[in-house]
Amino acid sequence: MATSEDGFAAERLFNQGFSYTYDDVIFLPHYIDFPTESVQLATRLSRNVPLSIPCVSSPMDTVTESHMAAAMAALGGIGIIHSNLNPSDQAALVRSAKARRVPILSNPVFTSPSARIESMEDFGSNPYVLVTESGAAKSKLVGYVSRADWLKLPNKEVKIYDYMVNSSDFVPWDYDLERIGSYMDEKGKDVIGMVKDDEVVDLISTEEVERIKTYPKLGAGTVGPDGTWMVGAAAGTREQDKERLEYLVKAGINAVVLDSSQGNSIYQIEMIKYIKLTYPELDVVGGNVVTINQAQNLIQAGVDGLRVGMGSGSICTTQEVCAVGRGQATAVYKVASIASQSGVPVIADGGISFSGHVVKALALGASTVMMGSFLAGSTEAPGAYEYQNGHRVKKYRGMGSLEAMTKGSDARYLGDKAKLKIAQGVVGAVADKGSVLKFIPYTMQAVKQGFQDLGASSLQSAHDLLRSRVLRLEVRTGAAQVEGGVHGLISYEKKAF
Numbered sequence: 206m207a208t209s210e211d212g213f214a215a216e217r218l219f220n221q222g223f224s225y226t227y228d229d230v231i232f233l234p235h236y237i238d239f240p241t242e243s244v245q246l247a248t249r250l251s252r253n254v255p256l257s258i259p260c261v262s263s264p265m266d267t268v269t270e271s272h273m274a275a276a277m278a279a280l281g282g283i284g285i286i287h288s289n290l291n292p293s294d295q296a297a298l299v300r301s302a303k304a305r306r307v308p309i310l311s312n313p314v315f316t317s318p319s320a321r322i323e324s325m326e327d328f329g330s331n332p333y334v335l336v337t338e339s340g341a342a343k344s345k346l347v348g349y350v351s352r353a354d355w356l357k358l359p360n361k362e363v364k365i366y367d368y369m370v371n372s373s374d375f376v377p378w379d380y381d382l383e384r385i386g387s388y389m390d391e392k393g394k395d396v397i398g399m400v401k402d403d404e405v406v407d408l409i410s411t412e413e414v415e416r417i418k419t420y421p422k423l424g425a426g427t428v429g430p431d432g433t434w435m436v437g438a439a440a441g442t443r444e445q446d447k448e449r450l451e452y453l454v455k456a457g458i459n460a461v462v463l464d465s466s467q468g469n470s471i472y473q474i475e476m477i478k479y480i481k482l483t484y485p486e487l488d489v490v491g492g493n494v495v496t497i498n499q500a501q502n503l504i505q506a507g508v509d510g511l512r513v514g515m516g517s518g519s520i521c522t523t524q525e526v527c528a529v530g531r532g533q534a535t536a537v538y539k540v541a542s543i544a545s546q547s548g549v550p551v552i553a554d555g556g557i558s559f560s561g562h563v564v565k566a567l568a569l570g571a572s573t574v575m576m577g578s579f580l581a582g583s584t585e586a587p588g589a590y591e592y593q594n595g596h597r598v599k600k601y602r603g604m605g606s607l608e609a610m611t612k613g614s615d616a617r618y619l620g621d622k623a624k625l626k627i628a629q630g631v632v633g634a635v636a637d638k639g640s641v642l643k644f645i646p647y648t649m650q651a652v653k654q655g656f657q658d659l660g661a662s663s664l665q666s667a668h669d670l671l672r673s674r675v676l677r678l679e680v681r682t683g684a685a686q687v688e689g690g691v692h693g694l695i696s697y698e699k700k701a702f
């Protein structure tokens with residue numbers, strides 16, 4: 206070894222018989238010859254799904270439904286809608302995410318002018334009910350009723366046309382926030398409809414426009430060839446998943462993620478081949494894998510992307526229960542080193558707690574990171590906030606937890622009641638983090654700073670530096686990990702932005 210050699214090349218570090226996590230390793234800084242702003246994080250989810258940021262929301266029922274998928278696409282990433290519900294409901298979530306081009310938080314409810322609103326429940330979670338001629342979405346918008354107006358009504362027996370706000374004015378569904386805002390200003394409207402072809406898709410209020418405007422400015426977002434947000438969806442590898450796929454393809458999904466803890470199976474390989482034959486235009490992400498051999502089998506079967514991680518997720522107990530898995534840093538490096546040879550992008554799935562983990566995943570060869578716990582406490586995640594010991598939290602659970610497995614429609618386990626169920630995940634809660642529209646842009650800024658320290662101006666440049674052995678790493682001892690965190694203080698406040 207040359208005396209000037211410093212640190213280890215990844216190739217050497219990850220071939221010594223240890224399973225390393227992100228926290229075990231640290232990159233040595235390289236040379237900076239560009240400003241942070243010129244770091245490009247544009248990437249791909251899979252062969253044919255380009256993204257402008259490397260962020261993917263996990264297909265879990267406490268993480269990705271339509272609001273999360275729309276927000277992730279608005280940010281330039283992508284959301285994968287979970288499959289723990291029946292196929293038509295999953296397809297409806299895909300359609301809903303694609304219905305508008307602004308990441309608003311609504312689940313529109315429709316009624317007709319001659320109907321009555323009987324209780325607050327008729328509003329669902331919305332501040333407004335939309336009134337159309339027929340009471341359905343595919344009809345003409347005639348007005349709306351606000352929750353506040355309904356509450357003020359002395360006689361709740363009156364029909365909607367007696368007190369609704371008449372308004373047939375609308376903007377096209379694909380207007381962005383700026384155009385919607387200026388149209389509303391121009392017309393002096395506080396609430397306006399959104400229409401696609403002959404269908405009323407939603408209402409948007411000035412409050413929602415103003416709320417989204419307080420966050421960092423959105424770019425173009427992840428828009429597909431048909432002008433809608435790109436959205437992915439999860440599916441399994443059982444015979445009945447072929448019917449689910451049909452629903453999802455009709456709803457316009459841009460990628461399907463075959464959701465399994467151990468993707469190197471005859472079931473998944475057959476499903477990949479079936480999808481490539483039946484829907485040649487659809488990108489298929491296979492997984493999960495953590496080894497070169499697993500990855501090779503799925504690449505050979507024809508995957509367009511690989512999802513990497515086994516047991517590294519915050520709610521996962523797979524390594525404890527089944528004794529299989531791999532440290533996530535090693536898994537990402539190994540799989541990416543083989544997948545890159547076939548041009549297959551790698552999704553580093555699980556174990557992301559902060560921006561440094563994202564930098565490590567990407568610099569080790571991943572094209573994107575998939576996150577569960579990092580996103581589950583956001584406004585856009587499904588479910589309502591609760592209070593636990595004075596903390597505002599949202600529920601977050603593993604898809605292999607008993608609770609998720611026994612939820613209504615799960616054919617994997619309920620279909621066969623004779624089978625003994627073993628959990629591979631837990632049910633928990635995560636802290637309120639506010640909107641992903643705010644904390645993801647800040648996280649990406651931190652990732653750009655990390656890339657600058659590495660001397661990498663893009664993901665491709667980081668991958669090239671890694672493979673040409675220019676990027677160097679070391680394993681951190683326990684004491685080095687303590688030193689790398691905040692230490693020696695009696696108290697402190699940790700605020701990232």
Ligand SMILES: NC(=O)C1=CN([C@@H]2O[C@H](COP(=O)(O)OP(=O)(O)OC[C@H]3O[C@@H](n4cnc5c(N)ncnc54)[C@H](O)[C@@H]3O)[C@@H](O)[C@H]2O)C=CC1
Nearest residue numbers: 442443464465466467472493514515516517523604605629
């Ligand atoms: N990334 C990770 O470390 C882990 C993730 N999970 C999550 O939990 C959920 C469930 O994962 P899994 O239990 O691995 O789901 P899975 O559907 O892949 O497997 C469930 C069982 O069904 C079997 N199976 C699948 N297709 C079959 C077919 N066509 N015929 C016969 N048997 C078949 C599998 O071999 C397995 O025994 C997923 O959302 C997954 O992402 C669970 C554990 C670990």
Ligand SMILES: O=c1[nH]c(=O)c2[nH+]cn([C@@H]3O[C@H](COP(=O)(O)O)[C@@H](O)[C@H]3O)c2[nH]1
Nearest residue numbers: 263518519521556577578603604605629630
């Ligand atoms: O062993 C497991 N049992 C489960 O019940 C489970 N549910 C999800 N996942 C996986 O964890 C990933 C999310 O991890 P994070 O919360 O760390 O982002 C997800 O993206 C999944 O890969 C599970 N793994």
Ligand SMILES: [K+]
Nearest residue numbers: 516517518521
């Ligand atoms: K774990």
